[in-house]
Amino acid sequence: DADVTQTPRNRITKTGKRIMLECSQTKGHDRMYWYRQDPGLGLRLIYYSFDVKDINKGEISDGYSVSRQAQAKFSLSLESAIPNQTALYFCATSDGGTVETQYFGPGTRLLVL
Amino acid sequence: QKEVEQDPGPLSVPEGAIVSLNCTYSNSAFQYFMWYRQYSRKGPELLMYTYSSGNKEDGRFTAQVDKSSKYISLFIRDSQPSDSATYLCAMSVGSSASKIIFGSGTRLSIRP
Numbered sequence: 001d002a003d004v005t006q007t008p009r010n011r012i013t014k015t016g017k018r019i020m021l022e023c024s025q026t027k028g029h030d031r032m033y034w035y036r037q038d039p040g041l042g043l044r045l046i047y048y049s050f051d052v053k054d055i056n057k058g059e060i061s062d063g064y065s066v067s068r069q070a071q072a073k074f075s076l077s078l079e080s081a082i083p084n085q086t087a088l089y090f091c092a093t094s095d096g097g098t099v100e101t102q103y104f105g106p107g108t109r110l111l112v113l
Numbered sequence: 114q115k116e117v118e119q120d121p122g123p124l125s126v127p128e129g130a131i132v133s134l135n136c137t138y139s140n141s142a143f144q145y146f147m148w149y150r151q152y153s154r155k156g157p158e159l160l161m162y163t164y165s166s167g168n169k170e171d172g173r174f175t176a177q178v179d180k181s182s183k184y185i186s187l188f189i190r191d192s193q194p195s196d197s198a199t200y201l202c203a204m205s206v207g208s209s210a211s212k213i214i215f216g217s218g219t220r221l222s223i224r225p
Binding site for chain 2: 031041042044092099102105
């Protein structure tokens with residue numbers, strides 16, 4: 001079984017709808033991250049969490065919110081989706097080592113019409 | 114200007130060739146340099162990292178950092194079709210993953 005899972009893998013939604021992307025991990029890591037990937041722009045950090053009670057904004061948090069329900073679960077919400085939020089979304093975990101190694105999930109492909 | 118620049122490719126080479134992938138950057142404070150490999154429909158996976166300047170070798174892969182030129186490279190020797198993927202460079206000032214800046218990725222195709 002995959003260490004980092006994301007649901008759904010693909011989602012089509014309409015402008016203005018609320019949508020939640022979910023991430024679960026079995027690696028036992030405290031640190032979790034949400035990124036979006038766009039062609040030509042690479043990966044950009046949306047939010048990150050170093051433990052259950054710690055939530056931090058990343059580079060592009062506007063229009064997004066997160067919830068860390070447990071050590072193993074970190075969800076990303078788009079309160080009112082807009083077309084420029086169409087992207088590939090990745091969840092990642094890390095072990096917080098001397099040089100952090102991040103482990104990425106398989107991604108969620110989101111299309112906002 | 115982006116902090117990290119990476120040619121998007123695509124780059125197509127025959128099997129067995131030596132591949133050179135490169136990134137340039139503008140922030141001289143970057144100390145940690147990473148290369149991620151991303152297969153189609155998958156998340157990125159860390160291939161290797163170097164700290165500060167110099168070379169690091171891991172099997173067929175060599176990472177090279179030239180801080181004076183703000184230029185990093187990944188060399189792949191004896192390239193295989195299984196190396197076909199998108200390669201992303203990434204770098205950070207400190208070791209925290211929350212501060213990593215990623216390049217946009219170079220798509221590489223190895224022709225059998």
